[in-house]
Amino acid sequence: GQQLNQSPQSMFIQEGEDVSMNCTSSSIFNTWLWYKQDPGEGPVLLIALYKAGELTSNGRLTAQFGITRKDSFLNISASIPSDVGIYFCAGYYQNTDKLIFGTGTRLQVFP
Amino acid sequence: SQTIHQWPATLVQPVGSPLSLECTVEGTSNPNLYWYRQAAGRGLQLLFYSVGIGQISSEVPQNLSASRPQDRQFILSSKKLLLSDSGFYLCAYETGVVEKLFFGSGTQLSVL
Numbered sequence: 001g002q003q004l005n006q007s008p009q010s011m012f013i014q015e016g017e018d019v020s021m022n023c024t025s026s027s028i029f030n031t032w033l034w035y036k037q038d039p040g041e042g043p044v045l046l047i048a049l050y051k052a053g054e055l056t057s058n059g060r061l062t063a064q065f066g067i068t069r070k071d072s073f074l075n076i077s078a079s080i081p082s083d084v085g086i087y088f089c090a091g092y093y094q095n096t097d098k099l100i101f102g103t104g105t106r107l108q109v110f111p
Numbered sequence: 112s113q114t115i116h117q118w119p120a121t122l123v124q125p126v127g128s129p130l131s132l133e134c135t136v137e138g139t140s141n142p143n144l145y146w147y148r149q150a151a152g153r154g155l156q157l158l159f160y161s162v163g164i165g166q167i168s169s170e171v172p173q174n175l176s177a178s179r180p181q182d183r184q185f186i187l188s189s190k191k192l193l194l195s196d197s198g199f200y201l202c203a204y205e206t207g208v209v210e211k212l213f214f215g216s217g218t219q220l221s222v223l
Binding site: 030031035040042043044048050088092097099101102103104106 | 117143152153154155157160199201203209210211212213214215216217219
């Protein structure tokens with residue numbers, strides 16, 4: 001089946017640093033979603049992208065829908081301790097209504 | 112506004128006992144409903160999805176079943192739990208108007 005390759009698997013950064021993570025696939029996706037999951041909680045939707053090349057921000061978070069429609073990027077600027085968690089990308093694969101999730105990026109922020 | 116409720120938050124059950132997890136959605140009608148399972152520190156595995164009352168699609172063969180007795184109610188069940196059923200279970204919905212999936216707060220199931 002289709003799968004999304006998410007990288008990096010984990011990140012350990014200093015507070016104040018910027019963070020970048022990405023999701024790639026060999027297939028074309030219609031929609032890209034980015035989620036954050038805190039321990040013991042359900043994932044929370046951060047940003048949704050619907051058009052190739054689209055760049056959308058949510059506070060310190062910025063995500064982009066890759067121009068090839070096969071990838072997406074999430075950037076976090078000036079990280080703070082509450083950014084800690086697991087970030088998942090997800091995409092609706094072309095011509096289906098099923099959402100496919102990436103394997104997640106675990107982010108740790110040190111003061 | 113739309114909300115999703117999932118309970119219980121935590122459950123400890125002995126092997127061989129039955130299971131019933133419930134999920135309800137408010138503020139929308141005819142949502143698509145989903146059950147996911149997440150092993151510790153891992154990604155999300157789709158178990159079941161439903162596009163309407165009584166319509167259930169299973170993604171993986173397993174010891175679990177799902178039912179949708181009402182438009183906004185989704186239930187995950189098992190007749191006899193196995194140790195391997197332990198995990199974090201998440202209910203989710205989408206309205207079908209826009210492609211966005213919203214999750215409940217999850218149930219941590221421990222089978223001992």
